[in-house]
Amino acid sequence: MKKCIPLPLLILILFLTACQGEEPPTEVSEAFMTSAVGTMVASFFETQTAVSTPPAPTPTPPPTLPPLSTPTLAAMPLLPTPTPTPFYFSPTPGTITPTGTFFTATVDPASLAFGCNNLAFIRDVTVPSGTVMQPRETFTKTWKVQNIGTCDWAFNYILVHVGGDKLDGETSRLQKKVPVWSWAEVSVAMGAPAKPGTYTSSWRLSDGKNLFGATLSVTIIVKEPTPAPTATLSPTPAPTSTPTPTPTPTTPPPTDTPTPTPTPTETPT
Numbered sequence: 001m002k003k004c005i006p007l008p009l010l011i012l013i014l015f016l017t018a019c020q021g022e023e024p025p026t027e028v029s030e031a032f033m034t035s036a037v038g039t040m041v042a043s044f045f046e047t048q049t050a051v052s053t054p055p056a057p058t059p060t061p062p063p064t065l066p067p068l069s070t071p072t073l074a075a076m077p078l079l080p081t082p083t084p085t086p087f088y089f090s091p092t093p094g095t096i097t098p099t100g101t102f103f104t105a106t107v108d109p110a111s112l113a114f115g116c117n118n119l120a121f122i123r124d125v126t127v128p129s130g131t132v133m134q135p136r137e138t139f140t141k142t143w144k145v146q147n148i149g150t151c152d153w154a155f156n157y158i159l160v161h162v163g164g165d166k167l168d169g170e171t172s173r174l175q176k177k178v179p180v181w182s183w184a185e186v187s188v189a190m191g192a193p194a195k196p197g198t199y200t201s202s203w204r205l206s207d208g209k210n211l212f213g214a215t216l217s218v219t220i221i222v223k224e225p226t227p228a229p230t231a232t233l234s235p236t237p238a239p240t241s242t243p244t245p246t247p248t249p250t251t252p253p254p255t256d257t258p259t260p261t262p263t264p265t266e267t268p269t
Contacts, residue, residue, distance in 0.1 A: 112214055114211070114212035115210070117153070117205075118149035120213070121215075122145055122183060124142075126187075127141045127220065129217070129219040130221060131221070135194045137192045139192070140187050143216045145185075146184075147178045147181060148180075148181065149212075152179050153178040153184075157174040158174065159171065160205075160206045162203060167201045167220075168190055169201060169203075172187065196223055199220055200218070202217045204216065
C-alpha cells in the first residue's frame with residue numbers, strides 16, 4: 001500500500017526549510033515546535049495503523065450434522081453343522097509294511113555326552129533303513145558321524161551293540177583319530193538272518209568304558225527266498241535204426257575161352 005505525506009506535515013517541513021536563514025528560535029519556541037511535530041507524527045501513524053488494520057473475520061458456525069441412524073443387522077440364516085465322514089485306509093494287498101522300530105535323531109545331542117566325549121549322527125552312507133535283502137545276505141553298514149565333544153576320539157574307541165538284533169555283527173574298532181568337530185565314517189560288517197521278517201540293529205560308540213553319543217541303527221527287511229526255476233526235461237526220442245543195405249552179388253565177367261589154332265598139315269611131295 002503506497003503511503004502519502006499529509007498536507008499539514010508538508011507545510012511544516014516547508015516552513016522549517018524557509019526559516020533556516022533567520023535567527024534561531026528561543027528555547028520555548030523549540031520546545032513548542034518539537035511537541036507540535038511529535039503530535040502530528042503520532043497522529044499520522046495512528047491514522048495509518050487504523051487504515052491498514054483489517055477487520056477481524058466473523059467466525060462461521062460449524063455445520064450441523066444430522067444424527068446418525070443406528071444400523072440394524074439383518075438376521076443371518078444359520079448354516080447347517082457338517083457331519084464328519086469317517087475315512088478308513090487299508091494297505092494295498094501284497095505290499096510289505098516295515099514293523100521294526102525306526103530311531104530318530106535326539107533333540108538335544110548335549111544330553112548324550114559322557115565327560116568330554118559326544119557324537120552326532122549325520123546320515124546313512126550304506127544300507128538305508130528299510131532295505132530289502134535275501135536270507136543270509138552279507139553287507140557292511142556305514143554311518144557318517146561327527147565328533148561334537150571337547151576331546152579327540154582315539155584309535156581304540158569301539159562300536160558296541162546296544163539293542164535289537166545283532167545281525168552277526170561284531171564289535172568294531174575306530175582305528176583312527178578323529179579331532180573335535182570333524183566328520184568320520186564308522187562301519188560294522190553284518191549278515192541278514194535266514195528267516196524272513198524285519199530286523200533292527202542298534203550300536204553306540206564307546207571309549208572302552210562308557211557309551212556316548214547318538215544311537216546308530218539300521219533296519220532291514222528279509223524277504224522270502226526266490227525259488228530257483230526248475231528245469232523241465234523233455235523226453236528225448238529214441239534213435240531210429242537205419243537198415244544196412246545188403247550188398248548185391250555181381251556176376252563175374254565172362255571168361256574168354258581160348259580158340260584152338262589149327263595146326264598146318266604138311267603135304268607130301
